[in-house]
Amino acid sequence: xxxxxxxxxxxxxxxxxxxxxxxxxxxxxxxxxxxxxxxxxxxxxxxxxxxxxxxxxxxxxxxxxxxxxxxxxxxxxxxxxxxxxxxxxxxxxxxxxxxxxxxxxxxxxxxxxxxxxxxxxxxxxxxxxxxxxxxxxxxxxxxxxxxxxxxxxxxxxxxxxxxxxxxxxxxxxxxxxxxxxxxxxxxxxxxxxxxxxxxxxxxxxxxxxxxxxxxxxxxxxxxxxxxxxxxxxxxxxxxxxxxxxxxxxxxxxxxxxxxxxxxxxxxxxxxxxxxxxxxxxxxxxxxxxxxxxxxxxxxxxxxxxxxxxxxxxxxxxxxxxxxxxxxxxxxxxxxxxxxxxxxxxxxxxxxxxxxxxxxxxxxxxxxxxxxxxxxxxxxxxxxxxxxxxxxxxxxxxxxxxxxxxxxxxxxxxxxxxxxxxxxxxxxxxxxxxxxxxxxxxxxxxxxxxxxxxxxxxxxxxxxxxxxxxxxxxxxxxxxxxxxx
Amino acid sequence: xxxxxxxxxxxxxxxxxxxxxxxxxxxxxxxxxxxxxxxxxxxxxxxxxxxxxxxxxxxxxxxxxxxxxxxxxxxxxxxxxxxxxxxxxxxxxxxxxxxxxxxxxxxxxxxxxxxxxxxxxxxxxxxx
Numbered sequence: 001x002x003x004x005x006x007x008x009x010x011x012x013x014x015x016x017x018x019x020x021x022x023x024x025x026x027x028x029x030x031x032x033x034x035x036x037x038x039x040x041x042x043x044x045x046x047x048x049x050x051x052x053x054x055x056x057x058x059x060x061x062x063x064x065x066x067x068x069x070x071x072x073x074x075x076x077x078x079x080x081x082x083x084x085x086x087x088x089x090x091x092x093x094x095x096x097x098x099x100x101x102x103x104x105x106x107x108x109x110x111x112x113x114x115x116x117x118x119x120x121x122x123x124x125x126x127x128x129x130x131x132x133x134x135x136x137x138x139x140x141x142x143x144x145x146x147x148x149x150x151x152x153x154x155x156x157x158x159x160x161x162x163x164x165x166x167x168x169x170x171x172x173x174x175x176x177x178x179x180x181x182x183x184x185x186x187x188x189x190x191x192x193x194x195x196x197x198x199x200x201x202x203x204x205x206x207x208x209x210x211x212x213x214x215x216x217x218x219x220x221x222x223x224x225x226x227x228x229x230x231x232x233x234x235x236x237x238x239x240x241x242x243x244x245x246x247x248x249x250x251x252x253x254x255x256x257x258x259x260x261x262x263x264x265x266x267x268x269x270x271x272x273x274x275x276x277x278x279x280x281x282x283x284x285x286x287x288x289x290x291x292x293x294x295x296x297x298x299x300x301x302x303x304x305x306x307x308x309x310x311x312x313x314x315x316x317x318x319x320x321x322x323x324x325x326x327x328x329x330x331x332x333x334x335x336x337x338x339x340x341x342x343x344x345x346x347x348x349x350x351x352x353x354x355x356x357x358x359x360x361x362x363x364x365x366x367x368x369x370x371x372x373x374x375x376x377x378x379x380x381x382x383x384x385x386x387x388x389x390x391x392x393x394x395x396x397x398x399x400x401x402x403x404x405x406x407x408x409x410x411x412x413x414x415x416x417x418x419x420x421x422x423x424x425x426x427x428x429x430x431x432x433x434x435x436x437x438x439x440x441x442x443x444x445x446x447x448x449x450x451x452x453x454x455x456x457x458x459x460x461x462x463x464x465x466x467x468x469x470x471x472x473x474x475x476x477x478x479x480x481x482x483x484x
Numbered sequence: 485x486x487x488x489x490x491x492x493x494x495x496x497x498x499x500x501x502x503x504x505x506x507x508x509x510x511x512x513x514x515x516x517x518x519x520x521x522x523x524x525x526x527x528x529x530x531x532x533x534x535x536x537x538x539x540x541x542x543x544x545x546x547x548x549x550x551x552x553x554x555x556x557x558x559x560x561x562x563x564x565x566x567x568x569x570x571x572x573x574x575x576x577x578x579x580x581x582x583x584x585x586x587x588x589x590x591x592x593x594x595x596x597x598x599x600x601x602x603x604x605x606x607x608x609x610x611x612x
Contacts (some may be wrong), residue, residue, distance in 0.1 A: 416546040421519065471546045475523035476571065 003442060004076060004407030013065040015482060018054040026059055069465060071409055072280070077435050079363075081382045081412035081424025082175070082221060084251050084273035085280060088357075091275060091343060092336040092359040101335050106327040110313060116331065117311035120304045123338045124288075127269060130341075131247070131291030132260025139300045139329040143248055144285025146268025147181035147215075152296040152321045153291060154213045154242050154266060155185050160298075160319065161465070165212035165241075169202035171198045172418050173220035174244045187212055194418075196375040197224050200231040207239045217246040218259065222375050223360065223418035223426075225252075234262025242266065245292075250274045252357055255350025259449045265292045275337035286333035291354040300324040317468065343430035355429035359436060363427055366440040370447045374419050380451040381428075387421035390447065392454025399446055401468055406442040485608075486513045487581055492595060493604035494555045499579065500598060502589070507556050511543065511593060514608045519545040522574040523573040525567040525585055532560045534587060536594055541584065543574065555593045555598060 054062075056078045072078070080087035096102060104116055124136040140146040151168075158164045168182035171192045177293045179189040190215075192198070192206055203214060214236050218226040226232070245259050245267040253259070259267045271286040272279035279285055291299065301320045302313035313328075343353065358382050364373070364383040371385040387396040400410035400423075412424040427436060451458045461468060487493075492500045497515035501508040516522065524544035534540050534554035541552045563585045566573060574582040588596075599607060 417548055471520035472523060475521075475544075475546060 005405050007463050007464055008266045011065045016052040019054055019058050022053055024053045024055050026054055028055040040070055045444050077439050078409040079411045079425045079427050081426040085275055086428035088276045088278050092339040094333050095339040096335040101449045114310055116302055119338050121306050121311055123334055127288055127339045131290045132258030133340045134293050135296045136288050136290050138288045138297045138334055139286035139324045141330055142285035143268055143270045144177040146289045148184055150244055150268055150289045151185040153295050156321050157166035157295055166210045167391055168212055169206050169214040171312040173222055174217045178215040181223045196222055196377055198226055199233055200228045203232045204235050211241045213242045213244050215244040219249045219252045219380040222384050223379045224377045225380055244325050254353045258352050271333050271337040276340045277333045277336035279307050284330040284333055286330045290352035307447050359427040359431055362436055363425055367443055370444055385423040386419050391451040394450040394454050394457045396423055398457035402446045402457045404461040405463045439452040449470055487601040487605045489601050492598035496553045497608045498555045500555045505586045505589050507589050509582050509585050513578045516575050516578045520547045521545055522571045527563045528560055556594045558587040560585050562586040572588050595603050
């Protein structure tokens with residue numbers, strides 16, 4: 001087998017500060033043709049020292065070398081479960097860099113920013129059609145920020161009914177940010193145990209008139225569809241509660257099923273995941289939120305509206321939860337998502353979901369004879385194995401590190417928490433059968449190594465510039481600044 | 485894996501040692517093994533009144549962040565001041581140096597709801 005991972009010459013690179021040479025510059029200015037004026041002494045800060053002094057070539061090589069240490073979705077397969085690391089088509093980048101979109105100032109008056117407002121309005125309309133919610137806000141800056149916006153609207157709705165209520169139910173297969181969002185909104189989180197899929201009966205047992213909402217992730221973090229969702233929504237609604245859906249896993253449903261049709265009241269999208277904009281480097285992201293008619297009065301301001309006289313930013317909404325983000329959200333991510341939706345079209349989006357599910361099940365079928373599969377239900381867009389059957393005292397972490405030697409970004413590990421030693425694989429729709437075959441061969445080869453030569457796993461990674469890091473020491477005794 | 489005979493245990497993998505109306509609480513050998521290297525421990529302040537089954541603190545390992553639940557109710561009268569700086573004690577000595585807090589028992593009857601060492605060992609084997 002020819003593996004993707006190989007060894008080659010890797011260039012070392014020092015910190016910029018260590019390159020510094022006094023007097024070295026990255027610019028040259030024309031000769032002075034006006035009298036020199038000394039800076040007023042009170043404006044000169046004596047304590048600022050130690051800035052790196054470098055030439056242009058020093059700086060270019062510095063960042064170019066650093067870039068060669070990187071591994072991204074443009075370098076290879078990136079099956080990081082829950083993160084939807086699909087390939088981001090370059091046409092989205094071209095569109096986002098159009099000067100009229102990239103250079104627009106957020107304070108540009110409405111009548112001069114009709115194109116940008118139209119794009120936002122049409123993106124809202126597209127997301128509404130995809131999700132089945134009548135109204136969308138584009139403002140939140142990322143998924144968890146969308147959760148916060150959504151739960152603030154839930155709270156505002158309950159307050160308008162006369163009682164904010166005190167509790168939020170969250171199943172053990174929900175995303176880890178859900179409890180934090182509920183807590184930030186002043187709710188007490190009640191964990192609910194599921195059996196892989198949440199049962200309506202369990203929800204009924206926990207429902208009372210103090211429960212403001214159930215927060216459910218669908219498909220959940222095991223990659224399983226919450227098949228009782230319709231009945232669950234009815235039970236929650238019957239007791240006066242609302243249902244929040246974490247839409248981070250929409251990549252399994254897009255074009256096939258609409259959360260708004262399932263009885264869900266609020267859902268956030270992760271444009272950076274499902275709608276193919278680069279992420280994984282800390283953002284920027286975008287977490288629009290869709291709501292039912294009942295929650296429309298509480299949407300964050302401003303809301304983009306359309307009328308005969310053009311597109312408007314509407315601020316006069318007395319019941320709004322207020323502004324969630326400076327200006328209008330991460331506009332560049334909206335442009336990329338809009339380009340993605342328009343280039344894919346309705347049929348293309350549906351096909352993407354179908355391929356995402358097919359690819360995950362293909363990986364599952366190839367690996368389930370070797371790796372332990374704790375939940376047997378049909379997988380959607382991702383599959384979660386465990387390290388139970390790994391030989392040679394090898395664990396999930398060892399497998400993940402060994403995969404790096406083979407040239408792959410490791411899957412998500414030790415999440416979801418309901419699976420001990422979880423290995424969470426989300427291939428996404430953009431990978432070819434050849435890539436999936438090569439990855440599965442690597443996984444099977446590593447399982448064989450664990451049995452025959454476990455030291456290979458314990459020592460991994462061996463082909464990387466830096467060998468296995470001591471994560472424990474890094475967390476217990478972090479060194480957070482450079483000292484020369 | 486150790487299951488000391490003189491301790492009581494919860495399904496959430498806390499242990500309790502009762503002496504003179506006072507309960508010393510920590511997490512079990514099984515729990516520390518499942519968590520992996522513990523890197524951070526957050527404990528309540530002395531004087532906090534705990535309610536059975538409610539979270540009283542957080543244990544963070546390289547793999548995960550977990551809540552720790554009060555096995556019995558009562559007032560916290562002492563916490564292990566060493567843990568914030570040396571969280572590894574939870575791994576190296578879960579039943580002794582890695583203890584977390586001492587609680588003044590509010591209701592002795594609550595102890596009857598806890599498992600003894602044999603029952604906990606059986607519980608862990610079934611779960612594991």
